[in-house]
Amino acid sequence: MISSASMFASLAPYIASALLLFLLLEQLSYLIKKRNLPGPLFVPPLIGNAVALVRDPTSFWYKQSSTAGNSPGLSANYLVGRFILYIRDTELSHQVFSNVRPDAFHLVGHPFGKKLFGDHNLIYMFGEDHKSVRRQLAPNFTPKAFSTYTALQQLVILRHLRRWEESFSGGGTRPVVLRNLVRELNLETSQTVFVGPYLEKDARDRFRKDYNLFNLGSMALPVDLPGFAFGEARRAVTRLAETLAVCAGKSKARMAAGEEPTCLIDFWMQAIVAEVNSGNPPPPHSGDEEIGGFLFDFLFAAQDASTSSLLWAVALLDSEPEVLRRVREEVARIWSHESDALITVEQLAEMKYTRAVAREVVRFRPPATMVPHVAAEDFPLTESYTVPKGTIVFPSVYDSSFQGFTEPDRFDPDRFSETRKEDQVFKRNFLAFGWGPHQCVGQRYALNHLVLFIAMFSSLLDFERVRSDGCDEIVYCPTISPKDGCTVFLSRRVAAYPDLSLN
Helix, strand or coil: CCCHHHHHHHHHHHHHHHHHHHHHHHHHHHHHHHCCCCCCCCCCCCCECHHHHHHCHHHHHHHHHHHHCCCCCEEEEEECCEEEEEECCHHHHHHHHCCECCCCEEECCCCCHHHHHCCCCHHHCCHHHHHHHHHHCHHHHCHHHHHHHHHHHHHHHHHHHHHHHHHHCCCCCCCEEHHHHHHHHHHHHHHHHHHHHHCCHHHHHHHHHHHHHHHHHHCCCCCCCCCCHHHHHHHHHHHHHHHHHHHHHHHHHHHHCCCCCCCHHHHHHHHHHHHHHCCCCCCCCCCHHHHHHHHHHHHHHHHHHHHHHHHHHHHHHHHCHHHHHHHHHHHHHHCCHHHCCCCCHHHHHHCHHHHHHHHHHHHHCCCCCECCEEECCCEECCCCCEECCCCEEEEEHHHHHCCCCCCCCCCCHHHHCCCCCHHHHCHHHCCCCCCHHHCCCCHHHHHHHHHHHHHHHHHHEEEEECCCCCCCCEEECCCEEECCCCEEEEEECCCCCCCCCCC
């Protein structure tokens, strides 16, 4: 009888040959797809350069950008069995953003987004389905809705600013690392503005834990097994979407009872309830489970992107004292903290320079530096290069932000002034909120949040950055932030904090 060891020994040459053939075919496939594009000539088997990406994403993407250069503006690589294409050139990025459709490019939001985010997700929708859901979202962004949101945002911002100064800074004697504190501020803001009264304290605590699991997993290798960060993140997303679906159901019941909206989900559900009460069938994709998935989209878009922008706003205001002086001067002219009154939507609109600062923060340090898409079919991107089907394509929003604009390497809020209007002149280079049919639906909300934070932070607190070697270097976590987490000394700038309330 032949032993298992003998059988394995006899099969070993065939197994080794098959493995070598597979690895050879993998390399050939990569080289055929790469053609004459710049990129590595050899990639590690199976996982490609995923280890380099996970270990140091900043260096990995900088290398992709420098490899792409100005011509052809493209570079190739290989990650976990997938051929990837990095796009540095703005006009080529527009080719991707403008061709999101079933037979061209699919927006995925993450290299392995479908696994991570689940099925009910706005970013995966096309055509009439996508247009229908975006039409449903219109009531979320009316003047009345924005007035509700800005009030809630200010209450949360003030509560956190006070806590940072009173609990962590030791009266300005201890440095404060802002990264996690800003993340907590934004998570509470998103919870309060999006689902308000429908998330109890225990649910908020679970929500926070699950979102942290999601953050960790989004930066890990895509191993969907128990104990691995990616698998834990996928399960956390499922729980988060289920929690948000419950909130949607509670909101529908409250709106059906004729109560006034107090948060984003209320404005959305009020319109759906009104449609049903008028005798029409419920709009497509308006079930609680689907809405829970869409709400997670909003949370994902608002949470980490805003965390990045708020951190860079503090870092850049500290390094630009003249900009900070002008912001404080403008805010003081429009709003007085001594009035104990909330900043109104009308006052927010008057803060034109502060809004220009916010826009320049987003241009200078776009939170999501790339927007991953997948090629559904072969797509002729240039006259000489066709993107192969299945390629993960990374249009670089970051690189576009430093093309076209006047002195793009300089932080200059005046470029967005009514005189220079670079947001119009170089409109095609300002891609921080995307472009085309999937352009960010919440960009006005995001900018309002950043303007409110800049106005309140700079008016109520004095701050000084703790400078260290490399503190302004970019790190991914998962959106970009300063390497030092934005470490500052904080002290109160006013005699007393405003006593703000919704009444």
